[in-house]
Amino acid sequence: MKYIALLSGGKDSCYNLLHCSKNGHELIAAASLRPEQGKEELDSYLYQTVGQDAIEFVGRALDVPLYRRVIYGAAVEQGGEYGGRDPASGSGTSGDETEDLYDLLTTVKSHHPDVQGVSVGAILSNYQRVRVEHVCRRLGMTPLCYLWQRDQEELLSEMIEAGMEAILIKVAGIGLTTKHLGKTLAQMQPTLMKLNALYGSHVCGEGGEYESLTLDCPLFKSRIKLDEVQTVVHSDNDFATVAYLRIKEASLVPKDSAGIPEIAIPPVLSEPFQDIFDIVETAKRWPEETTNGSTQNSMVPIAVTKRLGRWVSVANIQREDIQDPEMSLEDEVRFCFGKLQESLAAHGLTLANCTNINIFLSSMELFGRVNAVYATYFGTSPPARACVALDLPPRIHVRVDCIAFAERSPTDRQALHVQGLSYWAPANIGPYSQAIVADERVFISGQIGLIPSRLSLPSPPSLAMEAALAFQHAHRVVEALKTNSGGGWQGHMQGVIYWLAHRRDIPAVRTACVKHNEDSTAPALFAVVPELPKGALVEKQVLVHTGQCDIEDDDGTIVRQTVVPTYNEGRLEDSKSNLHWEVSFFKETFSTVALVCVKGEDPSILEQLRTIPPLLAVKNALSIRLFYNVSKSEAASAAAAYLTGAPITPIPCRHLASRHGDDWDYTILATCTGVLG
Template identity: 50%
Template sequence: MHIVALLSGGKDSCYNLVHCAENGHVLVAAASLGPALGREEIDSYMYQTVGQDAIELVAQALGVPLYRRVIAGSALAQGSEYGSRKANVSQSSSSGIVGDETEDLYQLLLTVKDEHPEIEGVSVGAILSNYQRVRVEHVCRRLSLTVLCYLWQRDQRELLSEMICAGVDAVLIKVAGIGLLPKHLGMTLKEMEPTLQNLNDLYGSHICGEGGEYETLTLDCPVFKRRIQLHKTEVVIHSFSDIGPVAYLRILNGTLAEKDQGDMDTAIIVPSLLDPSSQMIVSASPAVDFPHPTILADYKEQNMPINQHHSIRSKQECWVSISNVQVEDVADLSIENECAGCWRITQSKLAEHFLDISHISHVNVYLSSMDHFPHLNAVMYKIFGTSPPTRACVGVDLLPPNRVRLDIIAFSQSNLQDRRALHVQSLSYWAPANIGPYSQSVTVRERMFVSGQIGLQPGSMTFPSPRSISLETALALQHTRKIASAMSEILGPSRLGRETVQRAILWLPDANDIGTVGAAWRLSTESYGLQPTGLIVGVKQLPRDALVEAQLLYSIGMESDDSDADENESLTQTRGKHRKERGTAWSTFWEDEYYQVGWEVLASGGTSCALVTFKRNPRNNSDSPRGFAVSSRSTGTSEKFL
C-alpha cells in the first residue's frame, strides 16, 4: 500500500520505514508535528519534539514531501484509553477530544490524505508505548488508514543490534536518563550500544530509550536516498543533575551527501515467525500420543430432542452471563438487522442488571455462515467505540431461519476502574492486528479474556503457505501467549508473568485434526508447567477458513481465587422449557490423568449442531459435572465458566 511516515527523525520512525519497504509498502510522503516557532523542545506526551531543526533534512534524504503542523493542543486525556466507549459514537472527527494534542495529528493526516488520496497506511515507530499507539490508531481509524508498526513489542536489546547491523546511523540528540551525560550527545548508536546495555543491566533503563532516556536523529539508513552530514551543532543544558542531566543537541548546520550503491545493499533481519516454543510444537506435535476419540465407532443414530432455546441469564458474584441471544422472529430481516436485533436484546437483558454495553468483557458469536462476518462487524462498529470486548466467532448450523446467536459475559459492578483492554490495530510482527470491533484482550480483576486467535502471519495477515494444521495451531497458541504477556505488562510489574491458563477452547472444523491439535495444546501448556485443561470443539467453519481457532481465559492472580468454586471454577447452570424436534446424536468419552471429558452432539441434517460438554476431575468423587456447554444449534442446558 502507499503510506505516509509519521516522522520524528529518530531511529525508530526511520527503521520502521525500512520494514515497511521490506513488506512491499511504498512511501509517498512524510508528516511531522513540532513546537511553535522559537521553541525547540516541549514536554509532549505524544511526540518527539527535539531535532525538529533537522526534520526537513530527513524528509529530503527520504526523497518525499514533508507536511508539518504545530502542536497546538496539550495532553488533556492522559489515561490508557482515548475516545468514547459509549455506544453509537460515530467514528468521525467529533469522536476526538477537543484541545488534546492527539487532534493535531488528526488534522495533519487529514491534510496529507487530501493531498495524497492514494495513501492507505501510516508508518509509526512505536516499540512499547501503548499511550502513543492507542492515539495514533484512534486517529487512523477515523481516517480509514492502516497503522504499520513493525517494531511493536520487539525485544529492545535485539532490536538495537539489528538497527546497527542494518546500517542505521543515528546519533543521540537528547539525554534524560540515569547514566547518560551531555558528553554522549552526538555519539552514534554503535558507539553507545555497550553503554546502553550496561545501563539496562544496572538500572533497568530501556536500551532503545522507550522510557525517555534518550532521543536520536537518523543520519542514514537503508531507505535514505542521500545521507545527512552535520557540520555545526550546539549542546544545550536543559536541567542539571549529577546522575541524569537533561540536555539536547541543537542542529545549526547540516547538508545532504550522495550515497554509494554499496551503502544501500544491506540485508534486513525480519523476526522469525515462530518463537522457540512454537517451533518445538510444530516439530514435535505429530509424534506426541494424544487420545483421539473414535467418533464414528461411537456413533449412534437415535431419536433425540433438539431444543429451540430461549435466552438464559445468570449472575454469580460480580459476573453476569447472558447466553443463547437470538431474534425470535427473523422473517424478512436482513442479516444486519438480525445482528442489530441480537444486540438490542443483549442491551435489554443487561439493563435488567443495571448494566450497559460498556460492561461486556467477552462475547461469543455463532453464525450460520461466515458470509455474514462482514455484516456482524458493520453492526458492532456502530455499537462499540474505544476498548471493545474480546470476541470469538465460529460458524455453526443454527436452527433456521436464525443466522446469528450471541453469548456474553459482563462485569456487573458499575465501577469499571479494574477493567483494562488491549486493542492493537496496527500491523506488526507481534500478533495479528484486531482491525475489527473487538480487543485482543480484556482484563477485569483476576480474569483475562483473550479473543479467539487463528494462525495468521501477523506481518501480512495471511496464512502460511502451504497450509498446515500443526503450524496454524502453533501460531494461534503463540498469539495468545504474546497477547497475555503484553496485557500483563500493561497491568504493571506486580502482575507480570503471573498469567496462567484457566480455560481454553480449541475450535476445529475438521475432526481428523483432533490428534494434532490436542498434542499441540498439550505441548504448549506442559512447556509452561501447566495442566492441559483445554477442550476441542467441532464447528462447521472458522473466520477466513482457518484450520483452528484458540480461545483462552487466563487467571492473573490479581485477587485471591478462594471466593471461586473448587479449582478456581465458577459455574452457573440454568434450564428452561423448549420446543422439541427429531434429530440424531453421537457421543464419546475419554480421560487421562488430568481430566475427563464427555460430549454429545445432536444433529438434524446439518454438519454441526448442539454441543454439550463437561469436565470432571478424576480425583473428585462428585458426580455433578463442572465446566461449560456451548450451543451451536440449540441446547436446554447452559453451563458457563466465568
C-alpha cells in the same frame, strides 16, 4: 500499500521504514508535528519534539514531500484508552494533542487520496500506539508498526547492522551525561547494555532515557551532516542529567545509491512455538469422517441473564420469531443486540461494559455482513470476541452470548486492542480487542493462525503452522498485557477451547496442548464445528487469570498477593453413563473454570458432581456453554434441565473431545466467580 512516514527523526521512526519497504509498501510522503515557533521542545506525552530543527533534512534525505503541523493541543485525555467506548463519542477529544495528528494526516490524505498506511516506530508505548491507531481508524488507514513488541537488544543490534547512523540528541536517564550527546548507536551500544544490566534501563530508550536523530539510513538519498550544534542542559545532577543538542546548522551530503540491504526479519515462530509446530507436524491424525450437521432436534433453551456481584452474563441471544420471513440478516443482528442491551440495562450496564462476546453463525459466509452491523455498536476498546460457524437450527443465523463487568473506575477494565501490522501477533482491525482484563480475569479473543505481518493464513494450508501460530498469538497477547500493566503478575490459563474444522486434527492439536506448559493445567476442550474464520483449521480461545488477588490479613489490611490455581481432574461412571471432569480453581479467590464431559443419556450422573468440592460452583456458575453433539441433542436437553436457572448457551458441534476422552455426547464449560462487593 502506499503509506506515509510518521517522522520524529529518531532511529525508530526511520528504521521502521526499512521494514515497510521489506514488506512491499511504497513510501509516498512524510509527516511530522512540531512545537510552535520559538519553542524547541515540548513536554509532550505523545511526540518527540527535540531535534525538530533537523526534521526538514530528514524529509529531504528521504526525497518525499514532508508535511508539518504545529502541536496546539495538550495531553487532555491521559488514560489507557482514547475516545469513548460508545461509537457515538469516537471522534476524539477536543484540545487533545492527538487531534493535531488527526488534522495533519487529514491534510496529507487530501493531497494523496490513495494513501492507505502510516508508518509508526512504536516499540512499547501503548499510550502512543492507542492514539495513533485511533486516528488511523477514523481516517481508514492501517498503522504499520513492525517494531512493536520487539526485543530491544536484538532491535538495537539490527539497526546498527542495517547501516543506520543515529546519534543521541537528548539524554535523560541514569548513567547518561552530556558526553554521550552526539554519539552514534554503535558507539553507545556497550554503555546502553551496561546500564540495562545495572539499572534496568531500556536499551532502545523506551523509558525516556534518551532520544535520537537519524543522520543516515539505507532509504536516505543523502546523508545529514551536522555543521554546528550547541549543548543545552536542562538539569545536571548525580542521578540523571537532562540535556539535548540544539541543531544550529546542518546540510545534506550526497551518497551513492547502494540499494536497501537485507535487514533482519524475526522468524514467524519463536523457538518454543517451533516446538509446537514439530509436535503437530509429526503427530498422528485420525482418518477423516464425513459428518453431516443435523439440526432437526437441536435444543433451543430460552435466553437467561445472571448477575453475580459485579459480573453479568447474558446467554443464548437469538431471534425469537423464526417464522418471520421478512427479517433480514442485518435485522437479526440488530434484534440480538437490542436484546443484549435490554438485558444489560436491567443491571445498570451498557455494551461498553462487555468484556467478552461470542458470536455463532450459521455460515461464515455471513461474517462480513454481520460484522458490518456489529461494528456500529462499539467504539474504543471493544470486548474480546470469538466467532465460529455452527449447525444452528433452521432460520437462526446468529446466536450471541456475553459476559460483562460493572466498573467503578476506568482502571477496573483494561483492553489490548492492537490494530497495526507487525511481526508480533495479528492486528485486530475489526471491532474487537485482543484481550480484556477485568477483576484479574483475562478474556482473550479467539486466535487463528494468521501470519501477523500480512494477516493471511499459511499457504499452502498447514495445520502445524496454524496451530503453532495460534499458540504463539495467545502467549504474546498475555505477555503484552503484562508489559502494558506494569508487570507483577504471571498469568495462568484457566480454560482453553480449541475450535477445529476437522475431526482428524484432534490428536495432533491435543498432543501439543498436553505438552505445552501454559496449557497443561487448564481444562481443555476440542470442539469440531463446520467452519472457522477465513477458512482456518484451528482457533484457540483462552480464559486466563492474572494470579493476583486481594486478601485481608489478621489486622484487616487488604494485601495484594500472588496465588496459583489448583488443577484437578477425575472420572465418574455408572451403568448408563460416564463422566470426565477437569477444573481449575483458586483456594484464595473465587475464579473457577470447570469442564464436565458426559457420554450417556441419563443426566442423573450430574448429581454426583455435588460430591466433588471444586465442582460445587458449577450449579451456580456465572456462565455455562453447553457443547453437544448435533446427534445427541436429547441428552444435552436433559443436562440443561438439570442446570435450570443457569445462563446456558447451547453450542451444537460435530465432535467433542477432551484430554482423556473422545466423542462425548455433551460437555459443560462453566465459568464461575464469587460475589464481589
